[in-house]
Amino acid sequence: MPELPEVQTIVRGLREEITGAQIEKLQVIDPRISLPEKKIIGKRISAIERRGKYIVFKLSPSGSLIFHLRMSGRLLRVCAEGEGRYSRLVLHLDSGVLRFVNPRRLGTVEYSANGFPHELGVEPLSEAFTPRRLRGLLKGSRSPVKTFLMDQRKIAGLGNIYAAEALWRARIDPRRPANTLTPKEGHALHSGIVTVLKEAIEHMGTTFSDYRTADGTEGGFQDFLAVYGKDGEPCSRCGTKIERIKQGGRSTYLCPGCQR
Template sequence: MPELPEVETIRRTLAGHVAGLVINEVELIWPKAVSGWEGQPFEVLVAGRKIKTIDRRGKYLLIRLEEDITLIAHMRMTGRLNYYSEKKEPEKHTHVVFRLDQGEVHFSDVRKFGRIQAIPTPLCVSGSALCKLGPEPLEQEFTPEVLKERLSRKKLPVKAALLDQHVLAGLGNIYADEALFRAGISPLRRVDTLSEEELAKLHQAIREVLQAGIDAQGTSFRDYRDANGEKGSFEQALQVYGRGGEPCKICGQTLEQVRLAGRTTVYCSKCQK
């Protein structure tokens, strides 16, 4: 699933192509991929409107249109938004085609979990899943004190807490594993056992690993691509994620792999206390 660095990379690459363009037509190949608002069809709300800006909130893309309409796009497991400068025949898993006055944007999704919702911009937060998201980990307002407060009522393993989007927006399996490794904290540790010093290290590690992911344009294993169809390169920098059974790059000990909060979790039992 695309996490904060991947969605931010999609935002940047897509905005570079489509900001200021008009959506002339919407072709719904699989109509269930989209939803309108209060009986108004998705294509009616969208067609004819200019794309003003593209923002991000956690793992969601917010495509701001004229006349106070926002498209909230969630890629889920395998969703993609690709820009093409010329008309292109939809591929097998393309569900929506946005035809612009210059080029097209195709929304595709192999597993059909991704969705795009059209909603009045003033209701963008209160009328959607955005209202329940935690703070943005790369914003200046996200401090060690904020992290401590968000975790304060939890009595579960720290990895499980970090995956909760109500605690922190945008962090997923890849970057949670990597941040915990950088901070030297076992994913199995209960949140309420972390010291002030460990919370400060975790806060710093979260910010560092997410920024490194953005700088590398995300992590591509199978499905993720940016709006240009390009892969990210952060896979080359991964210390633990996806490396269960391999030697730790720091100490050489075999990396442990367990199932935690329904997700595969990899860590070094020597480096992460």
């Protein structure tokens, strides 16, 4: 699933391409998508923003289109051969088309007349996300720290990849209860979260299978991952073999040698 860096990369690309474009037609291909066409057609995309893992098209004079890509969704200006058959929604703009490609049909799109309707936690790249704010959130949770990091009600945008990478950078075992972290560990975790997200954005995100930027380009941060998907390989810091365990039915990667 695209996480904060991937979604931010898509938003950045779309801003350059379609901000100010007018929506001339909606072509709804998936019958499960229900949108009030009369409230959308004719409006301009005045701004494109990210909130957690959501992509928000602000419309002028009012309303928003809100996309969540889930496991395999993409918003593409350019489709590779064969991708078009998975289009579930096509926005016909006065500057071209934008396709919501959704092979597994898990991605969502909704219209909101009154702002952003979902309750999310603090944005980890915002000024509000301070070491002190993180420590306060950690103290209030007995969940395993990796589970805590992936709770979108606590911190918006982190998922499996970057939670694992941030914990490795902070030398923290993902199974530790969140409220057992010391102030020093909390500060290290804050640094790990912020730095890994910024570096991943610089490399346009991580591509393993489905993720592509708005122009169809793959991300490049998969070449810089330390633990995610590296089970059986030596840790680049201490040489211990990376392990894969299950947490909440999902794979978690860690180094048992230097994550405590």
